[in-house]
Amino acid sequence: MDIGKVSELKEFIESCKSNPSLLHTPSLQFFKSYLLSLGARIPPQPKTEPVVDDDDIIESDIEFDNTDDVVQPDNDPPHKMGDPSAQVTDDQRDAAQLSKSKAIDAISQGNFDQALDLLTQAILLNPHSSILYATRASVFIKLKKPNAAIRDSDTALKINPDSAKGYKIRGLSRAMLGLWTEALTDLHVASKIDYDEEIAMALKKVEPNAHKIEEHRKKYERLRKQKEQKRAQPKKQPQNQAQDKDALSALKDGQVIGVHSVGELETKLSAASKTSRLLVLYFTATWCGPCRYISPLYTSLAEKYQRVVFLKVDIDEAVDVAARWNVSSVPTFFFVKNGKEVDSVVGADKNTLERKIAQHSGPL
Structure with missing residues (x-):
């Protein structure tokens, strides 16, 4: 990683240490969710009277639709991940495929915990399979564990950047966390690779909220520019006044x-x-x-x-x-x-x- 970026990251971490309330900033929701997914404890946001200027961006001002499915971030310990450097034999691939088949049967019967165990076993046998991670991510979605699903989706996309299922599950997970803009991006990519009805239904829920955020940001960007222009206007000099x-x-x-x-x-x-x-x-x-x-x-x-x-x-x-x-x-x-x-x-x-x-x- 670039030394300059590492230095900036260190400064940001120090800022968070001195002022943990920064982690409650809406734009840092993704980082907060990541920390929670690793089991971190986030100090509660201090209850203070907000001081709001006319041009402060307050995303909480937005009245979102379709928020019934939004859940609190899950912070369970991460499930086991496969070794990406491992050499996989044909027997291991076959065994992984057999575990996956059993997991699919368990999912159809609603035995999600059993399905997770079988898929984890399959991933350890064949850590190079994108579809195994994406399938386990889909189980985490059913269990309303979006952060766990995002971890598996990220891994699936690292293995196969064209995984439609990886983008779809990550988009659904982000929607469950209320990350509407990020969810819309993932679902759009998934729909271009392999469109299905589930993606279409998700887009209908996500798009209105993502558009509200965009309009909200545009509004406050206009207000910010107006304020900057007002500040930039030269004050009348004494000579002109005279x-x-x-x-x-x-x-x-x-x-x-x-x-x-x-x-x-x-x-x-x-x-x-x-x-x-x-x-x-x-x-x-x-x-x-x-x-x-x-x-x-x-x-x-x-x-x-x-x-x-x-x-x-x-x-x-x-x-x-x-x-x-x-x-x-x-x-x-x-x-x-x-x-x-x-x-x-x-x-x-x-x-x-x-x-x-x-x-x-x-x-x-």
Whole structure:
């Protein structure tokens, strides 16, 4: 084994020694089951009030279906296993086959303990037979000893990686332990190698729970990413805050601001953009009758919509500003958001003017 992996394993074991409650983590259920299968004693989980953040993954939140067949992990001493390096004679193979036949008869009669003894005898005679381990695993399933069944299934699959029975029995065993995702993987492989009705029935029970776990993990993965993105967002620097403060000071809430040059207009446009405010640019003239009619309303709108920037430009005084905006008649109103013109009104139509201000500025 890689030295680095051994070192990581040692660190993990030390962590478990110092904090045994780690073994009750749902994602470590497989390791806990393995320890129990070896006869280990796991300290009970301490009864403490859980402290749960919004994005903590809590698999116990899931309401699983078809849990009637789930059992507590068995921790009986392991049954005898054959010597994989042993040389097997033809006589031993024949004797193993005879013991297996007797075990099958015992299974059909419900004598599972006798069947286990006969299959163990057969395994010791011929430890190279994948089917012997898989058959004994199937007996452990009937006795509701999933960990013992998993040990035999693992051995069967080491001997024959294409053993459909090995995958099927291990999948059924994992389902009995509530390891839905792992069970689904094994049963899918078994169905591809040698599909049967028992696998089909097991899949109907396992798939819904495995899919619930997957959706649960996806949900909390999204929450985790959202939190990471939120943390990664740069905090507004003091310099930016000062710039925003300067921009606000250039705007006069509730008032109409006169603009007399292109430079003044650019300052106001920049300030409105930095503060994400709607800006209304009103072009007028002293000789314009409709302008005299609409101006008082424009002033009252500034008092009403105090988060909107209201500018006023006399086209005879600020000729360069009027030329830049191609003003051909007055009164004319331009609506600007984030530095871009989004709408306009030509003429002294007070209803349309207020409607467009309300439309582009959002709530008061």
